[in-house]
Amino acid sequence: MDAVIFDLDGVLVDSETVWDATRRAVVAEHGGTWTEQASRALMGMSTPEWARYLVDELGARLTAERAAEVVVDRMAERYAAGPPVLPGAVEVVRAVGRDYPVAIASSSPPVLIDAFLDATGLADLVGVALSSEEVGAGKPEPDVYLEAANRLGVAPRDCVAVEDSTNGLRSALAAGMTVVAVPNPHFPPEVDVLARAGSVLNEVSELPTTLTTL
Known part of the structure; x- marks a missing residue:
């Protein structure tokens, strides 16, 4: 090799559980519903892909762009502490x-x-x-x-x-x-x-x- x-x-x-908890919270706060399949489906998606999923599949009442911004900002706050x-x-x-x-x-x-x-x-x-x-x-x-x-x-x-x-x-x-x-x-x-x-x-x-x- x-x-x-x-x-x-x-x-x-x-960080997988941190991502999962953060996305769940954003979906719940914005009127969406988490599903049993969502956690595994989202793993590996790029930011634009998972943001669209939160909106289109889980019903978060945000634009995909705003959903991405909110989630990534919260993850960045977590990473700021290390x-x-x-x-x-x-x-x-x-x-x-x-x-x-x-x-x-x-x-x-x-x-x-x-x-x-x-x-x-x-x-x-x-x-x-x-x-x-x-x-x-x-x-x-x-x-x-x-x-x-x-x-x-x-x-x-x-x-x-x-x-x-x-x-x-x-x-x-x-x-x-x-x-x-x-x-x-x-x-x-x-x-x-x-x-x-x-x-x-x-x-x-x-x-x-x-x-x-x-």
């Missing part, structure tokens, strides 16, 4: 970065990716930090992974992608990458999708050793 591309939410930061970095995540990125070019391919908006990089001091190490807002479609489409590989100058087939969710795994698999799964304990990926991963880890700290076996 020639490069490693990390997802952010659920892999490096424990992003919820998962234990060992920074050390793993540094360890991997000693041997491979590394990138982040995330569904988070750029402001939150930048907040993570600034808070952890990883900005100089991560060669590419890309939001799905900056490409054609969010996960499960492969766009964000393909563009991250392109910006690294590495063929997708020569990249390892590290993912936690069903839509994230589908995105990386569709990009033709070797996929290492770190299943999200709050929203476990679908079993049939997880089975397609090249390796499944209990926690991200196992990644440096795992890379030597791929």
Whole structure:
């Protein structure tokens, strides 16, 4: 493998439940109704996609643009106190970065990716930090992974992608990458999708050793 591309939410930061609670609150405050399917459906969507979902599917009485603004502002306030970095995540990125070019391919908006990089001091190490807002479609489409590989100058087939969710795994698999799964304990990926991963880890700290076996 020639490069490693990390997802952010659920892999490096424990933020999936924060996103979920924030979106739920905004929907409820603006006259919408949360559904049983919503949490999983939203995972991996780009900001424009999930904002439209809050309005069109869940009935929040906002424009999609305003829904995105409200949710992202609240997430930024949470990150201002320090992003919820998962234990060992920074050390793993540094360890991997000693041997491979590394990138982040995330569904988070750029402001939150930048907040993570600034808070952890990883900005100089991560060669590419890309939001799905900056490409054609969010996960499960492969766009964000393909563009991250392109910006690294590495063929997708020569990249390892590290993912936690069903839509994230589908995105990386569709990009033709070797996929290492770190299943999200709050929203476990679908079993049939997880089975397609090249390796499944209990926690991200196992990644440096795992890379030597791929």
